[in-house]
Amino acid sequence: MNREIFTPDSTYSYGMFLQEVWSCVDYLTARGIKAEDRVLLSMENSFSYMVTVFALIEIKCSIVLVDCLVNGEEVTRIALESKCKCSITDRLVPFSDALIHITMPTHEKRISRKTDELSIEGWMTLKDALILYTSGSTGNPKGIVKSGGSFVSNIESTMKRMRYYREDVLLPLIPFTHFYGLSILFIWWLEKCDLVLCNYKDIRSIVKAIIDKKVTVVDGIPSTYYVFNRLLNKRAESLQVIKESNVRMWCVGGAPLSKKLSDEFERLMDKPLLDGYGLSEVGNVALNVEGPEFGCGQPIEGVRLKVARSDGKESEILEIGEVLVQSSGVMECYFEDQEKTDEVYHDGWFKTNDLGYLDAHGNLFIVGRLGEEILRNGYLIYPASIEKEIEDRLGIKSKVISIEDEKKGAVLLLFVEAAEEEENQLKRMINQALNPILRPDKIIVLDEFPYLANGKIDQIQIKQWATHYSKGKERELWVT
Numbered sequence: 001m002n003r004e005i006f007t008p009d010s011t012y013s014y015g016m017f018l019q020e021v022w023s024c025v026d027y028l029t030a031r032g033i034k035a036e037d038r039v040l041l042s043m044e045n046s047f048s049y050m051v052t053v054f055a056l057i058e059i060k061c062s063i064v065l066v067d068c069l070v071n072g073e074e075v076t077r078i079a080l081e082s083k084c085k086c087s088i089t090d091r092l093v094p095f096s097d098a099l100i101h102i103t104m105p106t107h108e109k110r111i112s113r114k115t116d117e118l119s120i121e122g123w124m125t126l127k128d129a130l131i132l133y134t135s136g137s138t139g140n141p142k143g144i145v146k147s148g149g150s151f152v153s154n155i156e157s158t159m160k161r162m163r164y165y166r167e168d169v170l171l172p173l174i175p176f177t178h179f180y181g182l183s184i185l186f187i188w189w190l191e192k193c194d195l196v197l198c199n200y201k202d203i204r205s206i207v208k209a210i211i212d213k214k215v216t217v218v219d220g221i222p223s224t225y226y227v228f229n230r231l232l233n234k235r236a237e238s239l240q241v242i243k244e245s246n247v248r249m250w251c252v253g254g255a256p257l258s259k260k261l262s263d264e265f266e267r268l269m270d271k272p273l274l275d276g277y278g279l280s281e282v283g284n285v286a287l288n289v290e291g292p293e294f295g296c297g298q299p300i301e302g303v304r305l306k307v308a309r310s311d312g313k314e315s316e317i318l319e320i321g322e323v324l325v326q327s328s329g330v331m332e333c334y335f336e337d338q339e340k341t342d343e344v345y346h347d348g349w350f351k352t353n354d355l356g357y358l359d360a361h362g363n364l365f366i367v368g369r370l371g372e373e374i375l376r377n378g379y380l381i382y383p384a385s386i387e388k389e390i391e392d393r394l395g396i397k398s399k400v401i402s403i404e405d406e407k408k409g410a411v412l413l414l415f416v417e418a419a420e421e422e423e424n425q426l427k428r429m430i431n432q433a434l435n436p437i438l439r440p441d442k443i444i445v446l447d448e449f450p451y452l453a454n455g456k457i458d459q460i461q462i463k464q465w466a467t468h469y470s471k472g473k474e475r476e477l478w479v480t
Contacts (some may be wrong), residue, residue, distance in 0.1 A: 136459070
């Protein structure tokens with residue numbers, strides 16, 4: 001393989017890619033961008049994005065990555081807040097005299113015939129090589145500052161665990177403006193394999209790309225595989241073609257993987273979904289290369305992890321607690337927020353705010369996000385464990401919110417995404433699926449959860465609705 005890039009319209013050799021990168025370097029330097037300048041980048045997955053990000057790395061810029069779906073006003077606000085010299089987007093954003101604004105792709109590029117190999121060594125020395133902005137699903141977005149060296153080191157450990165080959169053809173179905181997506185780009189560049197770009201929001205485009213380009217590795221998030229399963233359940237011919245394709249690894253990340261989704265995929269494909277665990281602040285933590293019974297797998301090279309109880313003591317095997325990490329890929333800090341930075345460290349360990357457990361072999365299993373523990377009828381309950389149980393057993397998305405109650409300690413409100421006419425059936429199903437102590441006091445059926453631009457549930461909005469439902473008659477219990 002030759003690091004070729006396949007798009008729906010064209011095929012680019014690595015030589016063509018290099019020529020475009022050097023043209024972009026010439027253009028950006030002509031616009032006044034130089035080494036150690038901070039530049040915001042927010043674009044959809046495209047060949048132009050790939051060219052731009054590697055041009056910025058070659059110039060040795062500090063790159064502020066912002067979700068490609070964030071609106072223009074927020075893009076400009078983040079650019080100013082993070083003290084950027086320039087913002088580069090594929091859409092128009094509000095103008096500011098304090099910023100150079102560049103909309104890509106641009107036809108103002110200088111033509112370059114240069115095809116010299118790129119270098120990332122200079123960029124790797126930057127302490128602020130990357131500033132990744134989180135989704136803001138639980139509050140205002142935070143800028144995660146990472147050194148180039150720590151980022152690349154974590155990617156190299158990832159490659160070692162997953163055993164990529166130069167003959168691989170990668171198909172990433174996640175935004176390149178997220179850590180997960182950007183890591184696949186670096187794997188492509190470092191491993192010198194091939195990469196396919198397609199419309200990752202269109203399942204038919206995904207199927208076509210897998211077949212036409214002889215894809216060997218697919219990376220996606222759980223919601224993509226839910227849609228994939230639904231399509232293949234309906235189309236026996238497509239299923240057979242995909243089963244006979246060249247794909248050797250189906251990888252999933254970005255959110256907890258439910259047992260129902262994992263089992264259904266393996267039933268259809270006769271191959272497992274390989275789960276993994278990581279977060280922007282520390283990079284990839286654990287990766288599974290075997291099968292669903294191993295959860296997220298074991299820590300990769302350069303990573304140590306443990307699970308702790310709420311009292312700080314280390315959890316027993318299979319006991320749920322907060323996942324704590326030590327990693328060579330850990331962030332430098334949250335951007336200009338020492339207080340928040342200090343909050344996430346404890347005795348040299350990074351507090352992930354994720355719930356999980358370890359099995360006897362050291363494999364990590366993630367349950368969900370850590371919320372405030374709920375003391376209910378004398379039992380300590382984690383809302384995330386209820387959500388995971390419902391998704392594992394019923395395949396239903398849910399969010400649990402607790403409201404303080406003098407008698408019970410807490411009233412549990414369960415929001416589910418389903419058709420309104422299914423409400424009575426849902427209540428029966430959830431009653432059967434959950435231990436009585438975990439059953440919610442009220443189910444609120446939503447046609448659709450409120451979502452942020454990046455596809456994550458807007459938990460702030462859900463909590464506001466919970467406050468509304470907790471006042472007045474809605475608080476009457478349906479569980480007896």
